Amino acid sequence: MKEVLELIRQEVTAAFVRCGYDEKYGRVSLSNRPDLCEYQCNGAMAAAKEYKKAPIAIATEVCEQLQGQAMFESVVACPPGFLNIILSGDFLADYVNHMAQDERMGVDQVDTPKTIMIDYGGPNVAKPLHVGHLRSAIIGESIKRIGRFMGDTMIGDVHLGDWGLQMGLIITELRLRQPQLVYFDPDYEGTYPEEAPFTISELEEIYPTASKKSKEDPAYKEEAMTATYELQHGNPGYQALLGHILNVSVSDLKRNYENLNVSFELWKGESDAQPYIPAMVDKMKADGFAYVSEGALVVDVKEDTDTKEIPPCMILKSDGASLYDTTDLATLVWRMEDYHPDKVIYVVDKRQELHFIQVFRCARKTGIVPDSTALEFIGFGTMNGKDGKPFKTRDGGVMRLENLVAEINEKMYEKIMENKTMPEAEAKETARIVALSAIKYGDLSNQASKDYIFDVDRFTSFEGNTGPYILYTIVRMKSILNRYHDEGKSADGAVVLPATNESQKALMLELAKFNSAIYGAYEESAPHRICAYIYDLANAFNRFYHETKIMTEEDEDKQAGYIRLLELTKSVLEICIDLLGFEAPERM
Ligand code: ARG
Numbered sequence: 001m002k003e004v005l006e007l008i009r010q011e012v013t014a015a016f017v018r019c020g021y022d023e024k025y026g027r028v029s030l031s032n033r034p035d036l037c038e039y040q041c042n043g044a045m046a047a048a049k050e051y052k053k054a055p056i057a058i059a060t061e062v063c064e065q066l067q068g069q070a071m072f073e074s075v076v077a078c079p080p081g082f083l084n085i086i087l088s089g090d091f092l093a094d095y096v097n098h099m100a101q102d103e104r105m106g107v108d109q110v111d112t113p114k115t116i117m118i119d120y121g122g123p124n125v126a127k128p129l130h131v132g133h134l135r136s137a138i139i140g141e142s143i144k145r146i147g148r149f150m151g152d153t154m155i156g157d158v159h160l161g162d163w164g165l166q167m168g169l170i171i172t173e174l175r176l177r178q179p180q181l182v183y184f185d186p187d188y189e190g191t192y193p194e195e196a197p198f199t200i201s202e203l204e205e206i207y208p209t210a211s212k213k214s215k216e217d218p219a220y221k222e223e224a225m226t227a228t229y230e231l232q233h234g235n236p237g238y239q240a241l242l243g244h245i246l247n248v249s250v251s252d253l254k255r256n257y258e259n260l261n262v263s264f265e266l267w268k269g270e271s272d273a274q275p276y277i278p279a280m281v282d283k284m285k286a287d288g289f290a291y292v293s294e295g296a297l298v299v300d301v302k303e304d305t306d307t308k309e310i311p312p313c314m315i316l317k318s319d320g321a322s323l324y325d326t327t328d329l330a331t332l333v334w335r336m337e338d339y340h341p342d343k344v345i346y347v348v349d350k351r352q353e354l355h356f357i358q359v360f361r362c363a364r365k366t367g368i369v370p371d372s373t374a375l376e377f378i379g380f381g382t383m384n385g386k387d388g389k390p391f392k393t394r395d396g397g398v399m400r401l402e403n404l405v406a407e408i409n410e411k412m413y414e415k416i417m418e419n420k421t422m423p424e425a426e427a428k429e430t431a432r433i434v435a436l437s438a439i440k441y442g443d444l445s446n447q448a449s450k451d452y453i454f455d456v457d458r459f460t461s462f463e464g465n466t467g468p469y470i471l472y473t474i475v476r477m478k479s480i481l482n483r484y485h486d487e488g489k490s491a492d493g494a495v496v497l498p499a500t501n502e503s504q505k506a507l508m509l510e511l512a513k514f515n516s517a518i519y520g521a522y523e524e525s526a527p528h529r530i531c532a533y534i535y536d537l538a539n540a541f542n543r544f545y546h547e548t549k550i551m552t553e554e555d556e557d558k559q560a561g562y563i564r565l566l567e568l569t570k571s572v573l574e575i576c577i578d579l580l581g582f583e584a585p586e587r588m
Contacts, residue, residue: 001098001106003516005029005039008071008085012041015065021047021058028085037076037084038509044081055081089498092508096496099511100568105575107515109151114342117155117335118144121257121264122348124161125249126170126207129256129401131391131454132349135380138443140347141262141581142527143378149579150522155339158253160269162246163327166207168228170245171238172220173210174198175227183237192237196244200252203245229321232274242271256402261436261581273330277322280330280368281315289366290315301361310354313362328359332368343374345525350379350449378525381451383443391454408435411460412468416588430585434468435460437582441467444580445531465535470577473538474584476545477570483551484563491567494560503540503547507565510540514572518579527580534576541569 005028013026025043032040044059051058059077066075066083073088099106120140123133140156147154174197175184181197182188198206214221231238250267257263281297284290289299295318302310313325322330335344346356356377363369385391393399413431416422422430442459446452462468484491499505510533517533520526550566553559577583 001095001102001108001515003519004087004095004512005516007095008039008087011066011069011071012043012062012083012085015062016043016047018065019058019061021051021062031084033084036078037086039085039087041083041085042081044077044083048081059083087509089500089505092505092512093496093498095512096508096565096568099514100496100564105514105568105572107149107518113151113153115153115155115339116147116343116345117157117339117341118147118345118347119157119159120144120345120347121156121158121262122161123158123253124166125269126166126203126245127161128204129253131383131399131401131404134260134401134404134439135383135443135448136347136349137257137260137262138440138581139378139380139448139527140345141260142440142444142530142579143345143347143525145579145581146518146522146525146527146530149518149575155266155341156264157266157268157335158264159331160246160250160253160267160271162242162249163232163270163274165224165228166211167231167242167245168224168226169210169214170203170206171227171231171241172224173206173213174241183241185237188237192240196248197241198244198248200248203248259405259432259436260440261583268331270327270331273327273334274322276330276333277326280333281326284315284366287366289362294318299362299366301358301365303361310357310361313358324355325359325362328355329363329366329368332359332363336369336373341373343376344369345376345378347378347380347448350381353377353379376525378448380448381446383454384451386453386455388453405435405439408439408456408460411435411456412438415460415462419588422587430588433583433585434471434588437467437471437577437584439467440580440582441470441531444527445535447526447528465531467582468588470534470538470573471582471584471588473541474570474573474577475586475588477541477566477573478584478586480545480550480566481563481570489556489560489563491560491563494557494564496565496568497558497561501547503544504565507537507540507544507569510537511565511569511572521579530576530579534573537569537573537576541566 009026009028012028013023016026017023025047026041027043028039028041030039031037044055044062047058048055056077056079059081063075063077063083066072071088071091073086076084078084118140120136121133122136123129144154144156174181178197182190182192210224214224227238231242281290284299290297293312296314297316298312298314300312314323315326316322332344335341348356360375360377363375369375383391391399409431412435413427416427416431416434438459442454443452445465458464459466460468462472496508499508513533517529521529548562550559550562553562574584
């Protein structure tokens with residue numbers, strides 16, 4: 001369906017043209033004076049310059065053309081030259097009823113769907129997920145869902161950090177503790193055990209211990225580096241261990257992501273890119289892009305227009321080892337070969353921006369990625385605590401994601417038990433659902449690139465601009481619908497009637513903005529626009545609810561019309577929260 005803004009623009013533009021002015025002046029926007037009107041056009045002000053006339057004279061002419069049109073209740077020319085527009089109740093009811101007949105509620109899919117790969121999550125194997133990984137997961141998942149809703153083929157890749165020294169560290173520590181394991185016997189020729197020689201909690205202890213030791217003991221670090229080298233050059237025992245580390249980690253990661261309603265189409269890692277490195281490097285050399293500088297192999301990526309220095313992309317260290325740049329480039333090689341994406345999006349901490357500038361430029365320059373494939377970096381800000389510093393545990397440590405989620409679940413559970421008496425199991429499940437909305441909405445309601453303060457008390461509140469408030473509004477709707485249906489009534493086939501008071505109209509106006517909100521969020525990869533929209537919509541609904549006697553309305557058509565309006569609002573809210581990556585409980 002066409003956006004309301006577009007429908008108004010068409011009428012206003014036609015009026016400008018009929019008066020002899022260019023069509024470009026017919027642009028319409030939401031009113032910034034909601035006390036005066038709903039939409040406005042400022043075109044007369046701009047046209048005044050070109051046509052050397054007073055803006056109000058132009059506005060008055062155009063305004064006359066727009067009188068008596070069914071779409072408008074009123075169009076008024078206001079000094080110095082605004083057109084203030086109020087939609088007619090009939091037009092609005094009609095628009096909303098059309099939305100109701102469309103299962104996508106008036107949101108059209110894109111004409112030419114794209115294949116988009118989205119790299120998000122980015123956890124590191126054998127290290128527990130911490131809050132730093134939370135934002136990538138939440139934002140990436142939402143962008144993926146929005147793209148999919150708009151018709152694009154979205155392929156999410158978790159891009160595990162499963163390569164490099166961390167693996168050598170684990171192997172070294174394990175060998176120290178259990179030298180008798182077959183993985184360390186160079187003469188072993190049998191098959192390796194299927195069972196991993198450690199659990200996830202052991203793994204999560206082994207890695208930090210090894211990492212600490214390596215910082216204090218150069219010999220230990222040397223050993224870990226050798227182990228890493230041997231692992232990467234085919235040591236069968238080490239490779240079997242790597243398999244175990246991956247399996248144990250990945251199943252733990254999957255469980256964690258599942259609790260966040262986050263899932264990935266691909267579970268590829270940095271290690272999957274390694275086989276592509278030799279040929280990629282050879283080609284970069286043969287094509288004359290890569291050269292040796294201070295022992296390392298590099299590709300220049302600076303451009304004349306740079307205002308700050310962009311260092312060369314590092315392809316190989318002097319010892320021949322590959323780096324973070326190399327892995328991301330080789331990952332692009334298989335992504336292009338296997339999926340031919342129209343676009344690759346990276347949702348990563350904005351502090352990695354320089355790395356991606358280098359990688360993107362190098363990938364273009366060396367022909368890994370053609371111009372027809374867009375590369376987009378969506379850098380997110382830091383999640384801070386109330387003290388404005390990166391979020392930490394009470395004793396100052398890095399907060400494990402699991403613990404953070406558990407803490408918020410607990411808080412929500414207490415709240416729910418305070419409010420109502422619900423069976424224990426239902427309260428636990430409800431708490432989990434509502435807590436997730438608190439975490440996700442708290443994050444997504446901010447523009448991704450900005451830092452934000454993770455304020456548990458505010459995020460979990462049932463009032464204000466929060467996830468729980470949105471869910472509370474949906475639950476309220478469900479309960480009204482239940483009561484209505486319990487009376488044996490149904491609003492199937494009913495239509496929304498033109499508004500008879502201000503709060504009804506305000507709700508319909510908000511509903512009618514649904515497609516615009518989604519298009520905006522899609523075009524700008526900006527879930528926060530959906531949050532802003534549903535907050536307004538929920539507020540409009542709650543005002544309507546307080547000012548309208550729905551259940552005691554005696555005129556059945558009127559009542560069914562209200563219920564229809566409610567159902568529609570509920571559907572829109574439900575689509576939106578699904579795009580944000582959470583859901584609503586039955587009650588709370
Ligand atoms: N594993 C990395 C980290 O924890 C994030 C990976 C981001 N994605 C990428 N393609 N480099 O910092």
